[in-house]
Amino acid sequence: MRNLKLILTSYLNILKTVRNNAAPKSILFRQYHFKIIPGRYVLPSRQSSSTAAGAEKEEDSFFKWLLLLIPVTTFGLGTWQVKRRQWKLQLIDDLKSLTTAEPIDLPVDPMELERLEYRRVKVRGHYDHSQELYVLPRSPVDPEREAREAGRLSSSGESGANVITPFYCSDLGITILINRGYVPKNKVRPETRMKGQVSDEVEVVGVVRLTEQRKPFVPQNDIEGNRWHYRDLNAMARVTGSEPIFIDAVLDSTIPGGPIGGQTRVTLRNEHMQYIATWYGLCTATSYMWYTKFIRKIR
Template identity: 70%
Template sequence: RVLQVGPTASFCLLPLRHPWGVAWMPSRCGSSAAEAPATKADDSVLQWLLLLIPVTAFGLGTWQVQRRKWKLKLIAELESRVMAEPIPLPADPVELKNLEYRPVKVKGHFDHSKELYIMPRTMVDPAREAGRISSSTESGAFVVTPFHCTDLGVTILVNRGFVPRKKVNPETRQTGQVEGEMDLTGVVRLTETRKPFVPENNPERNHWHYRDLEAMARTTGADPVFIDADFKSTVPGGPIGGQTRVTLRNEHMQYIITWYGLCAATSYLWFKKFLHRMPAV
């Protein structure tokens, strides 16, 4: 039996048997049929939303492929720059902005009375084994000394190299405080920005934690030009040169495998769920 309630709603009266007779219970007519289109529409929306996961993963994997090509090219350029023949230090400091890691040669003398110390640092072993540079676990400092270039008439900053903590005081390494005019080769380094969790520099205590060329230049009266002396500059009892770390992280292959793997897995699950459904029994 059908009970009409208003112009749009109708109920079916279903018989309900009990010991005292038969009662009629109202029930919404055709509710299953009405809900079927809504359920199908919801499934369709969910289907295309879930497809965004493998599509996005594929796009990110492809982006990492391009990033890896760019990084490999950058590493090759950096290696060729480091291995290039030294050139005279340019007189115009503006030119140095495009010469980071480029070997340069200068002639002049040190002013040991204005040493700066970048610390804590660990020593880079200049002995290259299988193309790798190993680091020591001993803590110490890099000794940065003003160097007056007689041919250019300017004073620059030179990272002479590593000394252990017990040798930071110049009184403990007098034999290594070279005097007189000399030829020096090193690689150009630019200023650094402070990284997270790295302490602020403390010029008053002569404790430096990163290369702030402007502040170092003000402290020593030098120009904001900085080079890392090469290993050949090392003298007995002095800092160990060749402390340039030339490294670029290249983890893009891991990211490529991760994103393409996620794309393959989610594509398989999407295909099984929406295109290979088992027929209802």
């Protein structure tokens, strides 16, 4: 909103300049021509009023069409944001459909996994609780709250951690990594949630996730201190001796007394409606200002 006010103020100042200034200096210079008087000196004499008026009219016409570019451009940007919003809504729907589809068996082919991010898969085996990893700080997933807080610098959610545990797949003969879910600060240590540290064979349904690039201002992972801030699958696999395969356990796979599953974030920032209102509002304002300066004045 502040940028919108600045742009409108600048645009209004330009219009005032065009209105108040009969002609720029370059035109004022053109209003004079030099008359040579033989044997004496050069005397500047003013051009006829019709010539000066013509030059002023020409300059005014130039500014008229130049300033029209602003409402035209802002209208184009608003229309582009409409299309971007439609694309973003479709992308959100596609992600939600993937995370709610019927689970398939986990493939071990890395090339196939690259095409299955956010796809639900199922595995059977047992956890190795001795090599838990902790991704923090994290807050429990709440899609409605995250949609409201999209774009904010801080979140009002409770701070805790996601517990990443190696999982031996008895049907595949490999060990993968499973994000079992969220725990609050006072439940990060395993001894505080022994009821959920099951050793029996279980079936887990999860969402395939790929490695994550560190975002700006996100700290580096503290591997020795077991404090992870982003999902680095290769580093996590080296520490735990597992394959670089990672899934988020769904809520239904939550074990009583253990971390709360369903921590896959599929809420994407969708602020395009604000951009649409800004650009179309700017287009409307500048169009009206242009109309009052040039069209209504002519009439």
